[in-house]
Amino acid sequence: MPNTYIEYQFIIIPKDPAAEILIAELGMAGFESFVENDEGVVAYIQKAEWDQKVLDDIQILKNNEFKISSTHREIEQQNWNAEWEKNFHPIEVDGLCTVRAPFHEKPNTKYDIIIEPKMSFGTGHHETTHMMIQFLLKNDLNGKKVLDMGCGTGVLAILAEKEGAAEIDAIDIDNWCYLNSIENIKRNHCTKINVYEGDAALLKDQNYDVVIANINRNILLEDIPTYVARLNKGGILLLSGFYKEDIPQIQEKCEQFSLKFVENLEKNHWVAVKFLN
Secondary structure (H helix, E strand, O other): OOOEEEEEEEEEEOOOOHHHHHHHHHHHOOOOEEEEOOOEEEEEEEHHHOOOOOOOOOHHHHOOOOEEEEEEEEEEHHHHHHHHHHHOOOEEEOOOEEEEOOOOOOOOOOEEEEOOOOOOOOOOOOHHHHHHHHHHHHOOOOOOEEEEEOOOOOHHHHHHHHOOOOEEEEEEOOHHHHHHHHHHHHHOOOOOEEEEEOOHHHOOOOOEEEEEEEOOHHHHHHHHHHHHHOEEEEEEEEEEEEEHHHHHHHHHHHHHOOOEEEEEEEEOOEEEEEEEO
16 A cells, blocks of 8 residues: 655745745655645645644745745655656756656767656756756766765766766765665666765765765755865865855855865856865
8 A cells, every 4th residue: 555645735926935945844844755836836745744733833934025825635655656757857957968767768968867756856957956967067077986965866976977986975864865866876877876874974984086965055054064074185065055145154164174165156046166175
């Protein structure tokens, strides 16, 4: 028997940036998966984890700058795959990399990544993942040891291997993402990626030439010291998961540990930044 889930349909006016904030807060409240649409967000939580007060601590719902309404219904897990297949279209980044599902036609790009995202983050459609792909395409990863923190679907780790990285560690705190990354790594015939379930506490004796972290501002600010401690001299730190106005705070934290700001990319108010050790 498939698990029973509660599906919430959120209508958000205006949608940005409230949708991303809502998704983050819902994730902390036990919601497992999300689908963005033109009107807002669809979110899913296991019925066993749900009660009528599940939205009481979602702060964005109390913000008068946004009008957010919701309805909910009971569904079965088997509806999910049809939902993402209907909404998941292949993307192409800078004419070099395509991210697609198994049922899409094979593209004519240098890097072809096949992702079955299910409920994990990282299809390349979100601005932060798209920009991190751009950064990886712009940097030489040949022979490098790479860390992908908050790996989601594993898409960035997979691209790193396709670009010639010698070894990649991919870490995510979410069990679904951990399992989904393993599936996608096998699907892309990758052999140099190690996947771990956990957080920055796992980073003890390893050292990396490139550290990728696409998470959120608060976790990044907390974990930047750990990333720097594991980053080789001359290494690259790529960060995303936050807005343009957060750059000064991120930059200040990095410069406390002698990292040098190089550049940032921007897409719909989201940014990705590059630092050198």
